[in-house]
Amino acid sequence: MAAAGARPVELGFAESAPAWRLRSEQFPSKVGGRPAWLGAAGLPGPRALACELCGRPLSFLLQVYAPLPGRPDAFHRCIFLFCCREQPCCAGLRVFRNQLPRKNDFYSYEPPSENPPPETGESVCLQLKSGAHLCRVCGCLGPKTCSRCHKAYYCSKEHQTLDWRLGHKQACAQPDHLDHIIPDHNFLFPEFEIVIETEDEIMPEVVEKEDYSEIIESMGEALEEELDSMAKHESREDKIFQKFKTQIALEPEQILRYGRGIAPIWISGENIPQEKDIPDCPCGAKRILEFQFSDTVC
Numbered sequence: 001m002a003a004a005g006a007r008p009v010e011l012g013f014a015e016s017a018p019a020w021r022l023r024s025e026q027f028p029s030k031v032g033g034r035p036a037w038l039g040a041a042g043l044p045g046p047r048a049l050a051c052e053l054c055g056r057p058l059s060f061l062l063q064v065y066a067p068l069p070g071r072p073d074a075f076h077r078c079i080f081l082f083c084c085r086e087q088p089c090c091a092g093l094r095v096f097r098n099q100l101p102r103k104n105d106f107y108s109y110e111p112p113s114e115n116p117p118p119e120t121g122e123s124v125c126l127q128l129k130s131g132a133h134l135c136r137v138c139g140c141l142g143p144k145t146c147s148r149c150h151k152a153y154y155c156s157k158e159h160q161t162l163d164w165r166l167g168h169k170q171a172c173a174q175p176d177h178l179d180h181i182i183p184d185h186n187f188l189f190p191e192f193e194i195v196i197e198t199e200d201e202i203m204p205e206v207v208e209k210e211d212y213s214e215i216i217e218s219m220g221e222a223l224e225e226e227l228d229s230m231a232k233h234e235s236r237e238d239k240i241f242q243k244f245k246t247q248i249a250l251e252p253e254q255i256l257r258y259g260r261g262i263a264p265i266w267i268s269g270e271n272i273p274q275e276k277d278i279p280d281c282p283c284g285a286k287r288i289l290e291f292q293f294s295d296t297v298c
Contacts, residue, residue: 009199012064012256012293017193018116023125026112027076031062031255033191034139035080038098039106040130043141046155051084051092057138057156058082058092061189064258064291075102079290085189106130124182126153136163137185148172162187194256237269248294258291265292 014031022028024036049058061081068074077099084092106129126134135142135155142153149172154160167183244267278287
């Protein structure tokens with residue numbers, strides 16, 4: 001991994017939010033629900049969103065709004081993370097990027113309003129501003145249509161079958177109300193907004209001193225010589241895990257750590273990749289870490 005200097009880290013916290021704040025025109029960072037795509041260009045198709053192990057459609061997990069300063073082509077930029085949640089697989093992970101310049105055909109040049117729009121209904125938007133249709137189950141590109149009503153779109157046969165079984169069989173006769181009668185398919189993760197805050201800085205030596213004091217208190221009457229001996233024999237694995245716990249304990253509710261070029265916080269010493277293990281970008285540049293998320297997000 002490319003060398004990373006000390007950079008501010010932005011922490012993400014999951015919070016409930018009204019539906020309108022999680023739509024594409026608000027440029028949200030969020031967990032669960034359907035992806036809030038920016039535009040149709042470069043969107044992954046059904047084949048790209050199929051698990052490489054079990055072949056089933058991946059589920060949308062989270063997206064991070066992460067524009068690049070100084071890059072006109074990435075004034076609006078989102079990173080999307082998908083995962084496989086099919087038992088017993090649950091192994092596939094895939095990341096995609098969707099971006100637009102500030103001046104584009106779909107969104108205002110000015111920042112979005114902080115006030116709710118006049119119409120704030122809970123109907124699901126299943127068509128992008130570009131005109132592309134989305135799957136009723138997962139919200140990804142839907143090239144397939146229902147052969148009866150020709151109004152319902154799907155990414156795959158699996159999702160068409162699921163929707164048919166859970167209500168589209170009856171709703172098919174009411175195509176004008178399809179967006180208002182979408183059932184809970186139990187395929188999506190619960191939806192929350194990711195609220196961003198900058199991580200407070202803390203001096204490493206202060207952390208070490210506090211940890212040492214806690215150990216002394218927990219050991220009660222143990223001699224300091226014994227503690228010193230324990231510290232000397234502390235394994236590399238213990239140190240890595242202790243560093244992880246100490247850092248996370250500062251903000252235990254965090255689900256996301258974001259910052260281009262930041263250093264990851266490893267939870268274990270196993271399978272830590274070396275720079276040679278990480279393939280270069282197709283442009284030839286070294287890849288850098290952009291964000292890290294907690295498994296508590298699931």
